[in-house]
Amino acid sequence: MLEVKNLQVVYSNGNEALKSISLSAKRGEIIAVIGRSGAGKSTLLRCINGLQTATSGEIILDNENITHMSQQQLRLTRRHIGFIWQEYNLIERLPAMTNVLIGRLGYNPGFGSLLGYFDRSHREIALQSLERVHMLHRANFRADRLSGGEKQRVSIARAISQNPKILLADEPVASLDPELSVQVMADLARVAREVEVLTLINIHDVELAKKYADRLIGIAQGVIVYDGKPETLDSHTMNRIYRFDKDQNAGSSMSPENNALLGSPAVVA
Template identity: 50%
Template sequence: MPENILEIKNLNKVYPDGTKALKNINFKAKKGEFIVVIGPSGAGKSTLLRSINRLSEPTDGEIIFLGENILKANKGKLRKIRRHIGMIFQGFNLVKRLPTVRNVLHGRLGYMSSIKGAFGMFDKNDVQKALEVLERVGLEEQAFKRADELSGGQQQRVAIARAINQSPSLILADEPIASLDPNSSQIVMDYLRKVCDEDGLTTIVNLHQVDIAKEYADRIIGVKDGEIFYDGSPRGLTDEVIQKLYRKKEALHA
């Protein structure tokens, strides 16, 4: 496996109304790197993350993942590529009426035939692995509870377990703690960082909270107006840089 498992080249996203959500984005991500993307609301953070696995279709550019250009992949190829990209959403995206372990098992759907997947035909090894992943995020005792019986922080840990259960090379987490209280946020970030470190996963997380970004990230990418404004270590993200990153355009010309 190459050192850089992901490379973004000249990535642009223009919406039909002419809004330029991403402007010439370029960066590489190394194996095992934990990257946090920060920036003002509407800066393009979520669009960037969702473009990587084509939940949002970029206008042009290249996204090279494990040597493949994702933007050139047909539907069948894209499905195979997505097996290796775990996605964690702000809203958890769990099937609330199903048991926790069944939600974690859904991480294996990309490896199953459509018929087996539709009928939930998981074998004993799949179930055992799902239970082991739940144990890794501290939820083994919640395995057979309905997902909607869990707290928000617990549901997000189920979502992490589901992503890990894919056996991915890359984790994308789009505002995973935005709806959580501070204590739950720390627990979720602790487990996310822990399991990604244990498995050597490259991880890209969007966060609003700069202090949490600085605490957990190996590297921080600051996005402003669809462009990369900062790319470096948490230590280099000074108060001055943060103020410029979050300063509105009109304030610059005041």
């Protein structure tokens, strides 16, 4: 279903965010990607979604090599990739229903979608998607009138309405309070299981990751250091994932670049 082979990403400033990442995943799996800030979690999801170009390696989704795509291929592929963002990415002044219909845009090309016209079949799918996340009663509410948890549920509905081959969620509960985080993660995992979609969730909260994912992938400094069941993640591996890298951090505050920043009037002012 998804094959990532020796994926490497070097940003233009020379920063190697991913170093030869390889993984394969099946339909219906729910995978939590954990790791310290800067480990490379978002870079991985962004590569799969075509938002970031791989420096080397390959990404194969449903037997299609999606590593390097033309703009047109990218458009077609993206309609099969649902993305859930930390900050929801809803259009605030539009109703929840319209926001979910936006997930159907890839299937409703041409003038219709430009005019905001979606036929009955699209509307039915949008309503079903809202129902799945218990948000049918908010279908006509403008997005900016919804609470954070409700916004994220609408954004899950939008992603599901795409009938995606893969669902990518980058810190989907990081903006929510602990109680809501649990509820929204529970909803996300339940919906993903119901529609049997392969789901990759970047998440900082390891307890939530262990509770709702079938599989954990731990990344440290662009390398996978754990790939397995939540139950078998031990404290030694946790240390490898979350270790404080003394060598890397000891020098940084005193680096010539930082000294220059300290001395820079533009920064001090």
